[in-house]
Every structure is written in structure tokens, then in C-alpha cells.
Amino acid sequence: MVRDNLFITVPSLFRCPISLDVMKSPVSLCTGVTYDRSSIQRWLDNGNNTCPATMQVLHSKDFVPNHTLQRLIQIWSNSVRHRSNSPDSPIQLVPSLSPDQARDLIKEIESKPEDCLECMSKIICFARESEESRKFLARIDGFVSLLVDFLGSGNANFLALEQVVRVLDMIISEHEDHKQLANSMLKSDRDCLSSILLVLQQGSAESRIASARVLESIAIDAESKLLIAEKDGLFSELIRIMSTETDPTMIESTLSCLIAVSMPRRIRPKIVRLGVVKQLTKLLSDPNWSVSVTEKALKLLEMASSCKEGKSEICENSDCVSAIVQKMLKVSSTATEHAVTILWSVCYLSRDDRAQSTVTQNNGLTKILVLMQSNCSPAVRQLAGDLLKIFRVSSKSCLSSYDTKTTHIMPF
Known part of the structure; x- marks a missing residue:
């Protein structure tokens, strides 16, 4: 059971x-099946009435x-730590x-698909071990087709669906024919x-993240993106x-999925109607998100701004415009x-007075001037120049709002 005092095998009963994962607080339902308390509570809180x-x-x-199982898990955990000679050693x-x-x-699994939970759990553990394991699974003849x-x-x-989505997420990038895989998953008779939607709605955090990643992976061309977008x-x-x-x-995987699927312009009005601008505004207004999350939120908002519905939503939401101005020059060159x-x-394109006013009130002109004089790309410099022309910035007003030691450098 133990190898080199550091590597152990987790008994399946403890998962x-x-x-x-190893259960921290095992509890049993009336059906006799035992789950970790947090996992089964989330399942029931989602409105489910089944085991x-x-x-x-x-x-x-x-x-x-299940106090008996909890004691067994505790004894096992103590034994593992004792053998590792360090209470803080990670279990591998x-x-x-x-x-x-x-x-x-x-x-x-092929012979008994209706009774595959234990087998699929072991496959997941195998896939987690290494890239070689994932490549091996992806190249087994017929395995990906079996999952699809x-x-x-x-x-x-439902639990089997969660497991299948997790396995697909881990091995889909190793599959040799992405187009064939996407087509098979999006066939009308399947x-x-x-x-995937059911797992997104009711699954564990890990399963929902996997679902979003799988959707992103099969959104490989305009046709597949449209089929995904049309799913109610x-x-x-x-x-x-x-x-x-x-x-x-989870937030980052969701944003990546939405960006991938929303590439066709005809899809973008739909995400706007569903309230994406409001939710992106909330994300951008929170200073605690990572650079990557912020970049993706701005990227999706940029995509929304390319349709008239998105422009209108952004212009009507002064908090959104304020959050955009605040992220300029503060996050990364990509975010800027x-x-x-x-x-x-x-x-510039919409000539919206409300948006222009909000930019001015949030010191946006100063940031645009700084950007003009920075080492930005020619495309960004051109956009910034267009913005300054719209605001009719004169040399005098530039000087009054641009309080640095480089005021001798003017945009015109």
C-alpha cells in the first residue's frame, strides 16, 4: 500500500x-450510500431529490x-503521516x-455502462497521474467515442455524467482529430x-470547470460555435x-468558454441580451481578481461592444465605463x-455623450495621453488618437490635465 514512505494508494471506500476526494465528513443517505457532507449538501441544495x-x-x-467510516479514515490518515515521518508531508x-x-x-465500462461509477473513478485517478496517462487514454481505440x-x-x-465530463476534459487536448470529436458531440441525434448543461447546473465545482473547458474545446469553427450558442x-x-x-x-474557465463560443458576430447580441455586460461590470469593479480574469473579462466586453446592443448596454451603464477606465494602464498591456x-x-464610433462624459469624469483623458506617449502598439496609438480628437483636446487643455514631467510631448 505504501511506496517510499511518501506515496500511497487511497482506498476507494474513503473517496x-x-x-x-477523501471524505472529511462522511454522511449516509437513506439509500445507504455515503458521501462527503459538503458534496451531498450541495447536491440537495440544488433541488435534487435523488441519490x-x-x-x-x-x-x-x-x-x-458515518462515524465508523470517519474513524477508519482518521486511522488511515494518521498511519500515512506516521510512515512519512512528517505530519506535514503531502500525501501523494x-x-x-x-x-x-x-x-x-x-x-x-463498455460491457456494463449502467454500472460504471467505480471503473470511471479509477480511470479519473489514472488520468490525473501524468500527461503520459492522459495521452495513453486518448489514444485507446474507441475510448473517446465511448465517452461521447x-x-x-x-x-x-448524474454521477456518471460528471465523471465522463472530467475524463473528457483531461484527455480531449490529446485527441488527434478535434474536428471529428466536435462533430460527433454536436450531432443532432445526440x-x-x-x-453538459446538466453538469454545469448541478455538478461539483470541479465538474463545472471541466464542462466549460470541454465546451471551449469543441468550439472549433463557426458551425460548432453556432450549435453550442443555440442550445437553450x-x-x-x-x-x-x-x-x-x-x-x-471557475470564473476564468467560464470566461474562456464564452469568448471561444462568441467569436461569430451574430452570437454576440444574444450574450448581451442575457446580461453579460452587467456581470462583467461586477467582475471589473472588484480589484481582487487576477490579471488573467481581468484580461478575459475585458476581452469579452470588447466583443460585446462590437454589436449595437452591446454598445448601447455599455453606454447606459456608467459603472461599466468607469470600471473600464480604471483598468487602463493598471493591469497589463493586453488589458489596456x-x-x-x-x-x-x-x-468614437457611437459618439455617445454619456460614455464620453464618464470617461472625462474618471480622468480618462490623462490616461489616454499617457498611453499615447508610451510604448504601445501602433494600433492602440491610433485608437487613442481617435479618442482625443473626439474629446477635442486642445494643447492647452492637455497641459492642464496632464501633470507629469513630459508635458512637452503632445499628441498632435
Whole structure:
């Protein structure tokens, strides 16, 4: 069970069927299945009335602490730490399967798809081990097709759907034919998007992140993006996640997915109607997000500003314009480029007085002048020059608002 005193195998009994992590507070439902308390509570709070492992309808949503299992997990954990000779040593897993064992499990899933939870859990652990493991799984003949068939069947139990999405997320980048994979997942006679949407709505944090990544991976061309955008409820769920979640990885994966799917211009009015400008404003107004999240939020807002509906929403939202101005020169050159492009769209192209006024009130002219004199790209400098012309900045007004030691450098 132990190798080199540092690497251990986690008994499957100790893993939560939902999160697949070692349970911290195991509790049992009336069906007899044990879950980690936080995972099953989230499942029930989402309005579900079934046991996620068996899909039996629950006659009671009460659960009972499994003290016996908790003691066993504690004893096992103490034993692992004792053998590592350091209470603070991280627990690392040995490869859960050999390649031959992984092949055998896949054959078992093929023969008994309705009873695949344990097999799929072991496959997930194997895929997590290394890039070599993920490449191996992606290249097993028929395995990716098996996963797609499972997603598209429409009658798999929810926990199995979560596991399939996680496996797909880990191996999809290693698949040799992305176009063929995307086409197979988006076929009209399959219900893959409905399964992914269900996981987005009710899954664990890890599963929802995986779902967004899978969607991004199959949005490979205009046709696939349009098919994804046409799925009822999918965009609204992604935007809802932006408004309710605080996990940076989840927010970033959601933004990346929306950016990928919204590349065709005809899709952009839809995300605007669903409230993306309001949610992006909230993200940009929070100074605690990472550079990457901020860049992606501005990129998506720039895409929204390219349609008349998006321009109108931004112009009507002074908080949005203020947040854009605040991010200029403060985050990264990429963020600044997105911000300038948005302001150019609403102030120069739309000639909107409200947006122009908000830019002025938030010291935007000074920032534009600084940008003009920085080492920005020619395209950004041109946009900034257009903005200054719109604001009719004279040399005198430039000097009055530009309090630095380089006031001798003028934009005209």
C-alpha cells in the first residue's frame, strides 16, 4: 500500500462518490450510500431529490454521520503521516492503475455502462497521474467515442455524467482529430450538450470547470460555435455562474468558454441580451481578481461592444465605463488594449455623450495621453488618437490635465 514512505494508494471506500476526494465528513443517505457532507449538501441544495449514485428517489433528505467510516479514515490518515515521518508531508498517490488495468476497466465500462461509477473513478485517478496517462487514454481505440456515446445517451445517472465530463476534459487536448470529436458531440441525434448543461447546473465545482473547458474545446469553427450558442439555457447558465461563483478557476474557465463560443458576430447580441455586460461590470469593479480574469473579462466586453446592443448596454451603464477606465494602464498591456478598444467603440464610433462624459469624469483623458506617449502598439496609438480628437483636446487643455514631467510631448 505504501511506496517510499511518501506515496500511497487511497482506498476507494474513503473517496466521496461525487468529488472523488477523501471524505472529511462522511454522511449516509437513506439509500445507504455515503458521501462527503459538503458534496451531498450541495447536491440537495440544488433541488435534487435523488441519490446521485443510485438515482433512487429519496423518501427523506436527512443524512446520518458515518462515524465508523470517519474513524477508519482518521486511522488511515494518521498511519500515512506516521510512515512519512512528517505530519506535514503531502500525501501523494501512486499510479492507481497500470496501462493494462486501464484497458481492462474500459472494456468493463463498455460491457456494463449502467454500472460504471467505480471503473470511471479509477480511470479519473489514472488520468490525473501524468500527461503520459492522459495521452495513453486518448489514444485507446474507441475510448473517446465511448465517452461521447455515454454523454449523448440521455439516460446515464448524474454521477456518471460528471465523471465522463472530467475524463473528457483531461484527455480531449490529446485527441488527434478535434474536428471529428466536435462533430460527433454536436450531432443532432445526440444529447451531449444537454448532459453538459446538466453538469454545469448541478455538478461539483470541479465538474463545472471541466464542462466549460470541454465546451471551449469543441468550439472549433463557426458551425460548432453556432450549435453550442443555440442550445437553450447554456449561455444563461454560463453567465449565471459569473454572477454567483467566487472560485477564480471557475470564473476564468467560464470566461474562456464564452469568448471561444462568441467569436461569430451574430452570437454576440444574444450574450448581451442575457446580461453579460452587467456581470462583467461586477467582475471589473472588484480589484481582487487576477490579471488573467481581468484580461478575459475585458476581452469579452470588447466583443460585446462590437454589436449595437452591446454598445448601447455599455453606454447606459456608467459603472461599466468607469470600471473600464480604471483598468487602463493598471493591469497589463493586453488589458489596456481591450479597454481602449471598448472606449473607442462607444465614444468614437457611437459618439455617445454619456460614455464620453464618464470617461472625462474618471480622468480618462490623462490616461489616454499617457498611453499615447508610451510604448504601445501602433494600433492602440491610433485608437487613442481617435479618442482625443473626439474629446477635442486642445494643447492647452492637455497641459492642464496632464501633470507629469513630459508635458512637452503632445499628441498632435
